[in-house]
Amino acid sequence: MSRARPRLVTRLLIAQIVPLAVLAIALAAGGAMVANRVVERTSDRLLAGSVTAILQQVGAREGRATAVFSPWALGLLDGPERDAVFYSVHQGRVLITGYGDLTTPTPPAPNDLTFRYGRMKGMPVRIAEATVLVPGVREPVTVAVAQTLDSRKATTQELLLGLIGLPVALVLAAALLIWPAILWGLSPLRRLVRRLTDQSASRRADYTPVSVERLPQELSPVVLAFNGLIGNLEASATALERFAADASHQLRTPLSVITANLALLAAPGMKASDRRLLVSDSRDAASRLHLVLRQLLALARAEAAIASGKADLVEVAAGVVRDATAAFPEAVVRFRAPDRPVLVRGDSTLIGEMLNNLVRNAIQYGGPPVVIRVGQGGADQRPRVVVWDHGEGLPEAELPRLEERFYRGRRSAGTTGAGLGLAIVRSIAEALSIEVTIGNRSRRPGLSARLLFQKASGLTPP
Known part of the structure; x- marks a missing residue:
């Protein structure tokens, strides 16, 4: 006990x-x-x-x-x-x-x-x-x-009564006054407890931050830390709710295709050619289902992420290049990086997911070769990654919409993408305080994505 x-x-x-x-x-x-x-x-x-x-x-x-x-x-x-x-x-x-x-x-x-x-x-x-x-x-x-x-x-x-009696009486009076003084001093804490109790007792989750205007200065750091925790919980809950809504919307079509095809395959007297067509269509729907589900999970995780840990950009980018060349054997991917670690703040898995989406988008929708370059530059020597392709680029009207959820440009028609790749990049970048700039290349055709990371001072290689 x-x-x-x-x-x-x-x-x-x-x-x-x-x-x-x-x-x-x-x-x-x-x-x-x-x-x-x-x-x-x-x-x-x-x-x-x-x-x-x-x-x-x-x-x-x-x-x-x-x-x-x-x-x-x-x-x-x-x-x-x-x-x-x-x-x-x-x-x-x-x-x-x-x-x-x-x-x-x-x-x-x-x-x-x-x-x-x-x-x-x-x-x-x-x-x-x-x-x-x-x-x-x-x-x-x-x-x-x-x-x-x-x-x-x-x-x-007689002297003792004068020298000791009065001070001792004052001390005893002060001791008796401590109890009401403490109760009065703790009244803001009791109000805060009632506020949080009422907030937690509501049927719907209430993530409203607690105001620190009427609180003593000693309680302000505690409340500010609690508000930060509430903000993180709200971000996680919002990401979960959005994931559920997006999943129900995006997974309905491939599931309907697979269900309908299975019903047709169960019908008697179907030709072998029709059966093969239904199986192929079902396989494509299952592949799209898997892709959408994986990217929705990645997006939900990105929206609830926080900037913690450390990662080596050279190591993470090299792993992304290996995975991309394995998934697209016909693609031409060139990798440029220094021969020393480039350390940044952030989770290596999330950074890898972000770079993976950028490289796959460049391979699928751009033109070869696709180049990924890691380095440090500028007056402050901030770490950066640049990914570009040699395709046609995009119309200027489409560039502002690239990071919208489920947005697919005219060049992505007929592909199996879910329109979440750049939305995942944006969410991870916001969580890890990474500056992302996507636009057409200035001198040559193609699309370029530039990532500027926070300065990684005081970090040692992982």
């Missing part, structure tokens, strides 16, 4: 929500770091102010340090959370005032201020310590002030 394919809406939601979630996490992490740093720096500054206020009240009496300070020295640390505050003043290891268990394992250097985390009365605290040298006192005096962390935590949470 094949796995269910994800919907386009799901893909778009994932593509939008995942980056927003990553952005929200990054904002939260960055905001937390900023909030903690700001709160710690501000609170440490107040803690340092308390230590400095106590240091300014330290004095000396009879070689011993004294510390008498006002309550406002610790009032700097008062806040809504009513943190517990502890202090101590030590002369060396001797406690002068404060809490005896607020000791300093390693006193800081004189006139230096340090901060550390510790515990007092089982509570986590932030401790600021400073050491000063007091005149008249032999040992250094160390002042320490500790404060619990409740105010810091409350201030950090």
Whole structure:
């Protein structure tokens, strides 16, 4: 069983929500770091102010340090959370005032201020310590002030709400708005789907191209490619319908001849000479039936062809000359081509069918010898093929009608042709973007067909 394919809406939601979630996490992490740093720096500054206020009240009496300070020295640390505050003043290891268990394992250097985390009365605290040298006192005096962390935590949470809450709320709001935004953005696609569904549901095939005027620019390449596909399908369907109509029209007469002759051959008492005449007539009708059917198939294929692949004109033309001389042993066909490949864009079978029709027409309706020449010429060195004969040519009035379907000039009366040869040439030339010019020769009698192919740059021999 094949796995269910994800919907386009799901893909778009994932593509939008995942980056927003990553952005929200990054904002939260960055905001937390900023909030903690700001709160710690501000609170440490107040803690340092308390230590400095106590240091300014330290004095000396009879070689011993004294510390008498006002309550406002610790009032700097008062806040809504009513943190517990502890202090101590030590002369060396001797406690002068404060809490005896607020000791300093390693006193800081004189006139230096340090901060550390510790515990007092089982509570986590932030401790600021400073050491000063007091005149008249032999040992250094160390002042320490500790404060619990409740105010810091409350201030950090308040900052986090401001730094993180608003951006995260904006990200969540954007995520909630993605769904209607995606539905609105996909509305042209839904209209396009409805248009194509209605078009495909019609009882008769509708090959009308889809308009790109109201579509977003991103959908235009898809619709243009679809229109190209529709155009190719229409060309194939038109060729098939035309083939069916032409076949029913052109095959009716030879089939009627063969059916009537078979009915006459079944009649008793027919003379042998009459029987041979009916068999010969039936054979000619079958031959014409085969020719018409083959050329109708070639015409249908030519009308549905596209310019693809590559071919060597020298190789294709040489094969056409071999087939023509085998089919018409009495014909005189001359072939001129360079001794190197001449490469063009297009299907070799279709190009061969086109050249085959031109050469056979020249043999059947022109005069010998028939010449086919392959080469490159002009300023752009475009590949070309020229086919001409040495017959009488055609009246100027007939030249514009040569490429009409089933048209047969006055010189083709009595022949077995179907009048499709040059129509096949025209259809293949249009499909492969080949320029075809057919007309009388200028200096000598005869008809000439000139084919100019697209430049075959960048191709290598097949």
